[in-house]
Amino acid sequence: MKLFNTVVLFIAVLFQSVVAQEISIKGSINNLDDSIQYIHLSSFNGFQVHKLENNTFEFKIPVELPKEQVNHSFFVLSKNEYPTFDELHDELLKRKEINYERDALSIIVDNKNMIITLDAKEKKASVEDSELNKQLAEMNAIQIQQREKYKEKKFSLEEITEWGFNEKINALNKYPNSLLTVEYLGNFLTNPFMSTGFPELSPKHLERIEQLIAKVKEQDLSQSKINELQNQYDMVDYKNKSMTDISFPALKLSNLKNEKLNIKDLYKEADYIVIDVWATWCVPCLQQHPEYERIAITSKKNIKFIGLSIDQKEDVWKNHLAKEPKKYDNFWLDKSEVKVLEDSLSVQSYPTYMIINTRTGKLAKIRFHLDKLEEILATLE
Numbered sequence: 001m002k003l004f005n006t007v008v009l010f011i012a013v014l015f016q017s018v019v020a021q022e023i024s025i026k027g028s029i030n031n032l033d034d035s036i037q038y039i040h041l042s043s044f045n046g047f048q049v050h051k052l053e054n055n056t057f058e059f060k061i062p063v064e065l066p067k068e069q070v071n072h073s074f075f076v077l078s079k080n081e082y083p084t085f086d087e088l089h090d091e092l093l094k095r096k097e098i099n100y101e102r103d104a105l106s107i108i109v110d111n112k113n114m115i116i117t118l119d120a121k122e123k124k125a126s127v128e129d130s131e132l133n134k135q136l137a138e139m140n141a142i143q144i145q146q147r148e149k150y151k152e153k154k155f156s157l158e159e160i161t162e163w164g165f166n167e168k169i170n171a172l173n174k175y176p177n178s179l180l181t182v183e184y185l186g187n188f189l190t191n192p193f194m195s196t197g198f199p200e201l202s203p204k205h206l207e208r209i210e211q212l213i214a215k216v217k218e219q220d221l222s223q224s225k226i227n228e229l230q231n232q233y234d235m236v237d238y239k240n241k242s243m244t245d246i247s248f249p250a251l252k253l254s255n256l257k258n259e260k261l262n263i264k265d266l267y268k269e270a271d272y273i274v275i276d277v278w279a280t281w282c283v284p285c286l287q288q289h290p291e292y293e294r295i296a297i298t299s300k301k302n303i304k305f306i307g308l309s310i311d312q313k314e315d316v317w318k319n320h321l322a323k324e325p326k327k328y329d330n331f332w333l334d335k336s337e338v339k340v341l342e343d344s345l346s347v348q349s350y351p352t353y354m355i356i357n358t359r360t361g362k363l364a365k366i367r368f369h370l371d372k373l374e375e376i377l378a379t380l381e
Contacts, residue, residue, distance in 0.1 A: 023061040023109060027116035030055075035079045036120060040088055043073035043109060047085040061109070068222040070132075070179050071109040077120055078103070101147075106140065108132045108180070135175045139184065142167045157371055161197035168196070169208050176212070177219040182229050185209055185216070189232040193284065193349035200367030206237060239346040246363050248356045249344045253308070253331035256318060263331075267358035270304035272380055274373070277308045277341070277352040280320045285351040288370050289326070295373055296328040303377065306331060310338045310350070355380075 025041070032055050039057050040049045044066065048059055065071070078098050082088035092100045105118060105125040115128040127133035146164040149155060155163075172181045187195040188209060198205065213233060217226055251263045266273060276292050278285035296305035307330040309317040317332050333341065341347055345354070345366060353373065354366040365376055 021062065021064045023063065023065055023112050023114070025059040025061070025109070025114045025116060026057070027114075027118060028056050029077070029118045029120055031119055031121035032077075033120060036077045038078050038081045040076040040078070040082060041073060042076075042085055042088070044069075044071040047088070049081060049083060049088075051081070065109070065112050068179070068225065070183050072106065073109050074104040074106045075118060075125060076103050076105070077118070106136065108136055131175075132178065132180055135171075135178055135180050138171050138174075139168065139180075142171060157197075158369060165196050165198065165205060169212065173212055173215070176215040177221065179221065179225065181212070182216060182221065182225050185212060186229055186232050189229075189236050191349045193351070199349070199352060199369060201236065206233075209233065235346075246345075247361055248363050249340050251308075251333060251337050251341060253333065253337075254314065255329070255331055256321065263356075264361070266304060266306070267356075267361065271302045271358055272304070272364065273356045273358060274303060274305045274377075275308055275354045275356070276306070277310060277347060277354070278350055279310050280316055281311070282350045288351060289324070291370055292373075293327055295370075295377075299377060301377060301380065303380070304329075308333055308341075310341075 029036075029039075029052070032052075037052060038049055039052055041047070041059050043059075043061055045061050045063050050057055050059070076082075076088060076092070076098060078091075080091075080097065082091055092098055092104065102123055105123060107114075107116065107125050107127055108130070110130055110132045114130075117126045117128075118124070119126075124137075125133075126137075142164065145167075146160060149160045149163070150157075168184065172184055175181050184195070188201065188205075192198050192201050196205075201209070210233065213229060216229070248263070253261050253263055255261065263273075274296075276285075276289075278289075280286070292305070292307075299305070305328040307326065307328065309330065309332045311317040311332065312335065314332050314334075317330075321330055345363070351370075352366070353368055353370060355364040355376070356362070357364040364380070368376060
């Protein structure tokens with residue numbers, strides 16, 4: 001009998017331990033179309049898919065809730081089942097039945113028992129009693145508004161980008177005691193183009209970020225996260241103060257004919273070389289190619305325009321240019337040369353535009369909006 005009681009007690013303790021290490025995500029779906037049959041969850045801990053029943057769902061994540069990190073996850077509703085994340089990811093990129101921009105309903109897993117309402121028509125996720133998800137919803141709303149402003153074309157690209165940055169900073173200021181705020185600020189600093197739309201942050205942008213970092217440092221947050229954020233700020237601040245009139249690295253290039261050369265071999269062809277650092281996976285890069293090409297073929301000064309691809313695979317770059325040829329020279333950098341570029345010039349986001357003064361071999365300008373290029377070229381002697 002004593003042995004039996006011991007076994008029962010062991011099972012009870014084991015069960016409680018398993019439950020304690022499990023995250024439950026339950027919810028319902030409003031405005032669900034009859035054609036939608038499946039719900040997919042891509043979480044910080046893996047991928048799951050369930051067939052919908054009675055417009056409700058429940059997922060179990062078999063881990064303890066991670067602390068001191070932002071646990072990003074998202075749902076996708078669809079008529080077809082995608083058994084693996086790779087299959088779902090590929091379908092989202094195809095932008096046919098589903099796409100990331102519209103159908104990935106993002107949440108942050110911040111509680112071991114979460115209650116969520118999805119709106120299939122409005123493409124929104126509402127999380128009960130979650131300050132972190134409330135903040136995420138506000139930031140997503142700003143991003144949606146910014147996209148709409150781009151489509152309306154009532155304001156210049158620079159005006160809309162400036163509006164978006166200010167709105168995001170204002171929203172983040174409401175949540176200084178939030179790891180999501182720390183994450184956003186870190187993204188602004190390490191990848192400004194993808195997170196703000198600016199190729200580089202101006203002194204006034206850095207001042208606003210610095211002011212918010214000061215507020216964040218007063219909160220009861222992870223000291224390691226705060227130190228990391230401060231280091232990111234210090235690196236950008238140092239880079240902006242020192243990244244002028246420095247020697248351009250002797251990059252080794254490959255052209256479409258499989259010929260190897262040094263970028264310095266191009267110096268004799270022009271007084272200045274304008275460079276577009278890009279990749280085939282970078283949508284903003286591809287969107288700006290037509291305008292870059294227009295400027296390249298209409299420029300009358302002794303200036304050479306080139307593209308430098310950082311694609312991991314040379315064949316991917318070649319295949320893209322075979323389908324989308326350019327009227328300016330393009331070159332490819334292998335992994336080691338990409339590292340040289342990134343380390344020597346602190347290139348962290350793409351596209352990045354820069355100009356070399358070939359007479360001095362030094363950097364004349366780096367990190368600027370493409371719509372400022374013609375204005376900058378007019379000042380070159």
